Amino acid sequence: MNGKPLEGLKVLDFCWVAMGPMTTKYLAEYGATVVRVESAKRPETLRTAAPFKDGVSGINRSGYFANNNPNKYGITIDMRHPRARDLILRIIPWADLVTENFTPGTMESWGLGYRELKGANPGIIMLSASMLGRGGPFERQPGFGPVLASLAGMTHITGWPDRDPVNPYGAYTDFVVPRFAVAAILAALDYRRRTGDGTHLDISQLETSIHFSAPFMLDYVVNGREQDRMGNRDPAAAPHGVYPCKGEDRWIAIACTTDAEWQALCRVVDPTGQNRVHQERYFTLLGRKSDEDDLDGIIGAWTRGWDARELMDALQSAGVPAGMVNDSRDLFEDAQLTHREHFKYLDHPEIGPYASERSEFNLSRTPGSLDRPAPLIGEHTEYALKELFGLSDGEYRSLKDDGVLE
Amino acid sequence: MRENGGTLLSPYRVLDLTDERGLLCGKILADLGADVVQVEPPGGSTARNIGPYYKDEAHPEKSLFWWAYAVNKRGITLNLHTEKGRELLKELVKEAHFLIESYPPGYLDSLGLGYKDIESLNSSLVMVSITPFGQDGPYAHYKASDIVGMAMGGFMYLTGDSDRPPLRVSFPQLYLHGSAAGATGAMIAHSHRVLTGEGQHVDVSCQQAVARTLAHAPQSWDLEGEILKRMGPFRQTGKETMTRANWRCKDGYVNYMLQGGGPGVARSTRALLEWMDEEGLGDEDLKAVDWEHLGYGRVRADIMEKSVAPLQRFFATHTREELTTASVERRILLFPVATPANIIEHSQLIARDYFKELPHPELDISVTYPGLFAKDIEGGERMGLSRRSPLIGEHNVEIYHEKLGLTPEELTNFEEDGVI
Numbered sequence: 001m002n003g004k005p006l007e008g009l010k011v012l013d014f015c016w017v018a019m020g021p022m023t024t025k026y027l028a029e030y031g032a033t034v035v036r037v038e039s040a041k042r043p044e045t046l047r048t049a050a051p052f053k054d055g056v057s058g059i060n061r062s063g064y065f066a067n068n069n070p071n072k073y074g075i076t077i078d079m080r081h082p083r084a085r086d087l088i089l090r091i092i093p094w095a096d097l098v099t100e101n102f103t104p105g106t107m108e109s110w111g112l113g114y115r116e117l118k119g120a121n122p123g124i125i126m127l128s129a130s131m132l133g134r135g136g137p138f139e140r141q142p143g144f145g146p147v148l149a150s151l152a153g154m155t156h157i158t159g160w161p162d163r164d165p166v167n168p169y170g171a172y173t174d175f176v177v178p179r180f181a182v183a184a185i186l187a188a189l190d191y192r193r194r195t196g197d198g199t200h201l202d203i204s205q206l207e208t209s210i211h212f213s214a215p216f217m218l219d220y221v222v223n224g225r226e227q228d229r230m231g232n233r234d235p236a237a238a239p240h241g242v243y244p245c246k247g248e249d250r251w252i253a254i255a256c257t258t259d260a261e262w263q264a265l266c267r268v269v270d271p272t273g274q275n276r277v278h279q280e281r282y283f284t285l286l287g288r289k290s291d292e293d294d295l296d297g298i299i300g301a302w303t304r305g306w307d308a309r310e311l312m313d314a315l316q317s318a319g320v321p322a323g324m325v326n327d328s329r330d331l332f333e334d335a336q337l338t339h340r341e342h343f344k345y346l347d348h349p350e351i352g353p354y355a356s357e358r359s360e361f362n363l364s365r366t367p368g369s370l371d372r373p374a375p376l377i378g379e380h381t382e383y384a385l386k387e388l389f390g391l392s393d394g395e396y397r398s399l400k401d402d403g404v405l406e
Numbered sequence: 407m408r409e410n411g412g413t414l415l416s417p418y419r420v421l422d423l424t425d426e427r428g429l430l431c432g433k434i435l436a437d438l439g440a441d442v443v444q445v446e447p448p449g450g451s452t453a454r455n456i457g458p459y460y461k462d463e464a465h466p467e468k469s470l471f472w473w474a475y476a477v478n479k480r481g482i483t484l485n486l487h488t489e490k491g492r493e494l495l496k497e498l499v500k501e502a503h504f505l506i507e508s509y510p511p512g513y514l515d516s517l518g519l520g521y522k523d524i525e526s527l528n529s530s531l532v533m534v535s536i537t538p539f540g541q542d543g544p545y546a547h548y549k550a551s552d553i554v555g556m557a558m559g560g561f562m563y564l565t566g567d568s569d570r571p572p573l574r575v576s577f578p579q580l581y582l583h584g585s586a587a588g589a590t591g592a593m594i595a596h597s598h599r600v601l602t603g604e605g606q607h608v609d610v611s612c613q614q615a616v617a618r619t620l621a622h623a624p625q626s627w628d629l630e631g632e633i634l635k636r637m638g639p640f641r642q643t644g645k646e647t648m649t650r651a652n653w654r655c656k657d658g659y660v661n662y663m664l665q666g667g668g669p670g671v672a673r674s675t676r677a678l679l680e681w682m683d684e685e686g687l688g689d690e691d692l693k694a695v696d697w698e699h700l701g702y703g704r705v706r707a708d709i710m711e712k713s714v715a716p717l718q719r720f721f722a723t724h725t726r727e728e729l730t731t732a733s734v735e736r737r738i739l740l741f742p743v744a745t746p747a748n749i750i751e752h753s754q755l756i757a758r759d760y761f762k763e764l765p766h767p768e769l770d771i772s773v774t775y776p777g778l779f780a781k782d783i784e785g786g787e788r789m790g791l792s793r794r795s796p797l798i799g800e801h802n803v804e805i806y807h808e809k810l811g812l813t814p815e816e817l818t819n820f821e822e823d824g825v826i
Contacts, residue, residue, distance in 0.1 A: 005598035045671060048704070050622065050643055051622055053629050063625030134783070137734070141733070150659075150743045151661075151742060153746060153748075154575060155652065156743055157576040159573070160570060164659065165743060166636075167565075167652060169565045172619060175621075176619075179583075180586060180779045183590055184789075190596070199784065199785055199788065202780065204758070207776075207777065213577045215475075217750060218458075222461070223462065227577070228576075244571070249563075251562075253554050255552075320549070323550065325562050329627045335543070335545065339540075351629065355624065360617075362609045363591065363595055363609075364609070365607075
């Protein structure tokens, strides 16, 4: 029998919104004890974010928050209270890792910078994630993933060439960074195991996200070229796009990178050789590229008669890379995501059953699991302070009566 | 490199069998200090056939894709289609800590190099497999290029203009998400290995990795029965709520999202409205909204529609630079829509010493690379970017000698037999 791989790892988690909580969700899913510090006076942004169960808002009802915070304990501390600093320093020896993604300088303003934490726990590891990193002229620039994606160059390369660019959906870069962050945290943990030394990791969402278009950066550096948005086209493939299917706003993506894939597509379109796909000029990629609008028109006219899922299956059976454009409901019905148990349903005291996304990798020997719903605001304050951090009942009461735990 | 503890991952050796679909995973481990050896087929990786190229010369040593994602690794060639090649790989596996691969499911098994085979050679090895849909299941053998995976992951339906087809990012993202997730999974499995000595198989689904980038869209369906749609410069945040992200300014585009919710966000909104006021472009209706108690992503469509004209009027009077600079001072959540040039020249990145010059001696140049994805503030050099991507077979001699003790004569024989 195996325990979870991160069992015993103790995390004091000051993260908020999306990037930070997704990072600590991986840790909690794989066995770490993650205690989220929140403020009841200043609830974190995600608790106020839609969707809410049945559309009714409430501090414990956000599905966005609930998805990102299962398996974690939730406590409330008013960090502006004069006694908050001492309480945190009292807890720090318990922790292996402190995570935060405030604007740089916030932890320091509370007297809880890395040096102070290290004073209370010499081996402490700290993750400080921010939009643009610590230091530098833009250190204090506030922001969040949806707009940071633009600074990181993603918006510039998303859109139709004849139109304004559009943002990649959502808080895109917020979901890029956590995978890097977890790898770095666990590397720092390994280093501490070997040497006893902690690490302060400073992650700039901008700097991490640039790796998602790094060749385009190099293209500018060495060739002076600025790559631009290309719609759905790809310089090395044709056809390469999204084509309409039966029904409203139903689509299929098709990509032929090789001539063999193109020939396979032609056979599915029309085995008799009568359809306009069977033109000599389309035998080569160069030929298909030479009049791609026309090619897309022919393919689109043909796909229109198909159900997207049936067409995907037919094309894939023939060896053509093709996938239906899943909307949010389709994701819940996707056969592969269902097979992988992508959505795990948790039972939340206020929301009821809700879907939380499991990690996108399966570990063969020590799988992770989502077992407990996201915490209600302050749900575990008393439990964590007494049972995890070892405060006496008297100490707890005194803090509570003084308004520290709000 | 530090003497005592070395780098964060300096004791660990990684065999990287991936092609263009998985290179980033090993690079993340290399940046953290692991010794990563890229294993390519003789003649070089298919990733070298991906442009753009240095000076637009389509040549396997000049692919900027390869430069970007094989950087910081050493490289050897090995032909897994020969028996001797497979034997050499097995020897390398015995002393490795990680093996990363991105072949279609079942391919390595067909060569006798699947996880079961690897495990019998080195039971403490962590093997990472990066595939579009995972190792098994109904779509495991479906073919996926970037656009197929981005479609099936749910990203494209939500991205693009409402009157046009769903849209992808014009640089492939699918496998980058999966590769980064591979590094996460690898390090979680590693954490178990260092405590128990037990290795395992990490099976990554790129489709799932993409499906985790959709903010709250799946939850909108789950809890409110709402299928969110793509809306061009706007973003639908809920059944009746939306915001706009992208705006034209005097000389390009900026991103700004009119929002309530959370102390920083409401403050940002107020700061922008005040700035508009100062310039005589204020709007009383917008000022009257209770941004402080509105909630994040809770701007109703009617408020948003009313706000477009005054905000657009204001943004159009300023350049990207003016808007960006003032937004730092005024603490407004606004960023430019940056082009590669803007990023390379960004004063914050320069101030943080982000970019790193790496020499390419065979071309007699040195090239500015995107730097490390994280900084190690106190430790200095426990992470690092130290070498350009390998040339084809560049480290054959040193690695086959260092790790397997092969002599130059043996290497020459293997070369002649097409093994390496």
